[in-house]
Amino acid sequence: MHILHHGGATGVTGSCHQLVTDSDASLLIDCGLFQGDEQTQNLSVDFPIESLNALILTHVHLDHVGRLPWLLAAGYDGPIYCSKPSAALLPLVLEDAFRLTFSRxxxxxxxxLDRVSRQLRPLDYKVWYPLYQTTQHQVRVRLQRAGHILGSAYVEIDVCHQHTRASRRVVFSGDLGARYTPLLPAPKSPYRADWLVLESTYGDRQHTGRSQRKARLREAIQRALRNQGTVLIPAFSMGRTQELLYELEEILHTYADKPVHDGLDWSQLPVILDSPLASKITECYRTLQPWWNEEAHQRLRQGRRPLAFEQLLKVESHDAHLRMLHHLASSARPAVVIAGSGMCQSGRIVNYLKRMLPDPRHAVLFVGYQASGTPGRHIQQYGPQGGYVDLDDARVDIRAQIDTLSGYSAHADQQGLVQFVKGMRHKPHTLHLVHGEVSARQALAGALRDQIPALNVTKIVT
Ligand SMILES: [Zn+2]
Structure with a gap:
């Protein structure tokens, strides 16, 4: 048995790992798109797929599912397993990605989309399902909640020998969520793993102040609105947007009649969601309430609508988007605008940035990871010193305020990742650290060795 990485091993995008159980049988975990600096990588599926018996998707972020068109084009016609909420969200994401990267x-x-839906096998969490058998092995799968976005899962694979009945368990973490992620329960450690493939995005960092995150979001918006302009929040359509809406609803509910600044109450502040995809996904999130956490259910019981509150305005058509952009840029009426894409590479946020970055009345508030090489990273890095950024091949000077809320992350930090391993009853003897820049993988390897003396790892692959 061995594991091959076809992406997402040495970088944070393009996740695709193959577990080879037999000489002629294997399964694939994720099939993601390369983004940012890694975008230049070849997207075509350049590994043999004849032995593939199953594809399992940990969650529906593009860097985990975006290479699906290439996999199907290469001839993969086997089952595609994912959690039930992921199965509901997947078509929305795939439709968008197909148009952007494959064909219009x-x-x-x-x-x-028809083909994907024929191959799709939605699974319940916490239940074992048989995947395939060979002359040597029986292979089964179980999904557990990963707390990263709705539908996200870590994947347990049991490979059981047909004759000796000895079994080995391989766990793929996918992307693990942090504690206090809005709407989602925190992930629990697996009971057992012999091999663990663990993400390490924030393997070298601790998230500070996650529990005060709401207060910091409120303060950041107040700071950003000092000059009465627009606060732009670049956000990923899937996950981050819904988290933000959920937290904004809480702020608006708690501070309704309190001032944001002179002459403006929170109850008068419009929250504008300018992204048709994010709107569709938010609607889908609302239909998936059975998978929301207890706190979110409490709000529903109070008659609140965490993802559809009154001050939320959705901008749908492109004309409406242009009108909104013009209105906000020229009137500088205070507003919060959430638009994609999250790293400012494409989408409606680019139009806002081109108009608003040169104007000091406006502000950009980053709440998500900005991969190296993306315009978002450049704005975050050079904006505070009054630098510039290239957008659509034009240089745009940055005079708007730039702020980053670091307590926001959809990924577990070093402590969370160590805890994930520490909480396991039977710990792995082989550990593959993936999905992180090299410094993050090395730091996490060190932290695991230091903090879990009982971890008798024979091999840490960083
Ligand atoms: Zn993700």
Whole structure:
């Protein structure tokens, strides 16, 4: 048995790992798109797929599912397993990605989505399902909640020998969420793993102040609105947008009649969601309430609508977007605008940035990871010193305020990752650290060795 990495091993995007259980049988965990600096990598599926018996998707972020069109084009026609909420969210994400990266042809798109839905096998959490058998092995899978976005899972694979009945368990963490993630329960450690493939995005960092995050979001918005302009929040359509809406609803509910600044109450502050995709995903999130956490259910019981509150305005058509952009840029009426993409590479946020970055009345508030090489990283890095950023091949000077809320992350920090391993009853003897820059992987390896003396790892692959 061995593991091959076809992406997401040495970088944070393009996740794709193959567990080879037999000479002629294997399964794939995720099939993600390369983004940022890693975008230049070849997207075509350049590994043999004849032995593939199953594809398992940990969650529906593009860097975990975006290479699906290439996998299907290469001829993969086996089952695609994922959690039930992921199965509901997947078509929305795939439709968008297919248009952006593969083809805009409507017929090809609908044929593609039909094919995915025929191959899709939605699974319940916490239940074992048989995957395949060979002359040597029986292989089964179980999904557990990963607390990263709705539907996210870590994957337990049991490979059981047909004759000796000896079994080995391989756990793929996917992306693990941090504690206090809005709407989602925190992930629990697996009971057992012999091999563990663990993400390490923030393997070299601790998230500070996550529990005061709401207060910091409120303060950041107040700071940003000092000059009465617009606060732009670049946000990923999937996950981050819904978390933000959830937290904004709480702030608006708690501080309704309190001032944001002179002459403006929180109850008068419009929250504008300018992203058709994020709007569709938010609607889908609302239909997936059975998977929301207890706190979110409490709010529902109080008659509140965490993802559909009154001050939330959705901008749908492109014309409406242009009108909104013009209105806010010229009137500088205070507003919070959430628009994608999260790293400012494309989408409606780019139009806002081109108009608003040169104007000191406005502000940009980053709440998500900005991969190296993306315009978002450049704005975050050079903006505070009055630098510039290239958008659509034009240089845009940055005079708007730039702020970063670091307590926000959809990923577990070093402590969370160590805890994930520490909490396991039977700890792994082989550990693959993936999905992190090299410094993060090394730091996490050190922290695991230091903090879990009982961890008798024969091999840490960083
Ligand atoms: Zn993710």
């Amino acid at each position: 042809d409507a017929k090809r798109l609908s044929a593609y």
